Amino acid sequence: MSDLRITEAFLYMDYLCFRALCCKGPPPARPEYDLVCIGLTGSGKTSLLSKLCSESPENVVSTTGFSIKAVPFQNAILNVKELGGADNIRKYWSRYYQGSQGVIFVLDSASSEDDLEAARNELHSALQHPQLCTLPFLILANHQDKPAARSVQELF
Numbered sequence: 001m002s003d004l005r006i007t008e009a010f011l012y013m014d015y016l017c018f019r020a021l022c023c024k025g026p027p028p029a030r031p032e033y034d035l036v037c038i039g040l041t042g043s044g045k046t047s048l049l050s051k052l053c054s055e056s057p058e059n060v061v062s063t064t065g066f067s068i069k070a071v072p073f074q075n076a077i078l079n080v081k082e083l084g085g086a087d088n089i090r091k092y093w094s095r096y097y098q099g100s101q102g103v104i105f106v107l108d109s110a111s112s113e114d115d116l117e118a119a120r121n122e123l124h125s126a127l128q129h130p131q132l133c134t135l136p137f138l139i140l141a142n143h144q145d146k147p148a149a150r151s152v153q154e155l156f
Contacts, residue, residue: 032077039106040119041085044142097131104138110146
């Protein structure tokens with residue numbers, strides 16, 4: 001075999017190795033799901049999303065209005081619209097429901113009875129809303145580490 005043929009064979013093998021290692025194209029896109037995260041002020045919505053995004057919990061500031069976070073998982077990305085839980089903001093929650101594919105409702109399991117009743121009312125309102133009533137809900141009873149935390153049976 002001539003030197004030219006050997007060189008061509010090696011170049012072709014290099015090309016095949018290069019194609020196999022470097023040119024597979026972009027990885028397949030992960031599906032994205034749009035969720036809305038709601039709950040009263042202080043329930044822990046921002047802390048939850050910061051933890052899921054591997055952000056430092058020390059810099060968490062309560063949300064005024066809304067924020068959007070992309071929460072990456074191995075097989076999907078959750079685009080979460082976190083809506084502030086203050087009295088004057090809750091009346092606008094429904095404006096952010098459109099396009100949601102799921103709901104995270106966070107409540108403070110150690111809150112006062114009045115706040116717990118307000119959380120129940122907001123949860124029932126969300127469960128009955130036309131844009132949310134057919135969607136999956138995750139109800140998270142947060143602050144279970146506090147001494148005043150109620151069990152799931154006590155909450156519902």
